[in-house]
Amino acid sequence: MKRYHPIMVTLHWLLALMVIGALGFGLFVLHETPNSDPEKLVLLKMHMIAGLSILLLMLIRLVLRHTTARPPAADTGFPLLNKIVTPMHYLLYIAVIVMAGSGMATSKAAGLPEIVFGGSGAPLPKDFHHIAAHEVHETMALLLMLLIAAHIAAALYHQFIRKDGLFSRMWFGSRD
Numbered sequence: 001m002k003r004y005h006p007i008m009v010t011l012h013w014l015l016a017l018m019v020i021g022a023l024g025f026g027l028f029v030l031h032e033t034p035n036s037d038p039e040k041l042v043l044l045k046m047h048m049i050a051g052l053s054i055l056l057l058m059l060i061r062l063v064l065r066h067t068t069a070r071p072p073a074a075d076t077g078f079p080l081l082n083k084i085v086t087p088m089h090y091l092l093y094i095a096v097i098v099m100a101g102s103g104m105a106t107s108k109a110a111g112l113p114e115i116v117f118g119g120s121g122a123p124l125p126k127d128f129h130h131i132a133a134h135e136v137h138e139t140m141a142l143l144l145m146l147l148i149a150a151h152i153a154a155a156l157y158h159q160f161i162r163k164d165g166l167f168s169r170m171w172f173g174s175r176d
């Protein structure tokens with residue numbers, strides 16, 4: 001087995017764009033827009049819909065990871081590193097799921113479902129900083145960025161230093 005299943009490949013690259021996009025949008029757009037800004041409601045709505053879609057697709061992908069054949073773990077060239085490849089991949093799943101979970105908990109605590117989707121007309125809270133789940137959401141964002149940076153560095157190391165064609169495993173083509 002040379003490659004991941006084409007659905008896994010599609011989900012990997014679609015989710016890579018969506019997760020990196022949600023991180024950028026959260027940090028550079030949401031975080032920078034005060035809750036008093038009338039635009040904030042629509043920005044929150046976009047972020048919540050995107051975040052919930054990410055959660056759904058990530059869960060589908062987790063199921064497919066266990067139900068489709070995939071190539072044996074790549075050799076990093078270091079026996080110790082080889083042992084953490086699979087746990088690191090699971091950490092990426094866990095970090096994204098905790099990210100979405102803490103986002104949902106923040107939104108529930110701030111009454112956002114009614115304000116953003118229910119059209120209740122109630123004002124947004126002054127900010128989200130008093131909500132514990134928001135602290136988790138912010139901290140996980142940093143952790144997730146570090147994990148993704150390490151993941152990209154590892155992929156580049158394989159591709160350009162070990163030259164083992166790792167990218168082709170996460171691309172379309174014959175799988176035998």
Ligand code: HEM
Binds near residue numbers: 073092155167
């Ligand atoms: C531009 C950014 C990215 C690049 C270049 C990249 C590259 C790759 C490559 C080449 C593989 C195959 C590794 C192997 O065969 O063992 C892979 C696997 C994987 N990637 Fe990425 N990736 C990126 C972004 C992400 C993001 C944002 C996530 C999740 C937050 C992610 C999660 C995973 C996971 C979990 C696997 C293991 C396969 C699986 O269980 O789904 N990747 N990545």
Ligand code: HEM
Binds near residue numbers: 027
């Ligand atoms: C994996 C998916 C998600 C990612 C990557 C993500 C990322 C982010 C980031 C980076 C921020 C800015 C943090 C900061 O204030 O410094 C943020 C804020 C926020 N996110 Fe998410 N998020 C995700 C899912 C969700 C979901 C599913 C919800 C709710 C249903 C949600 C609700 C919120 C709320 C209410 C804020 C606070 C906005 C503000 O500070 O003004 N997020 N998110």
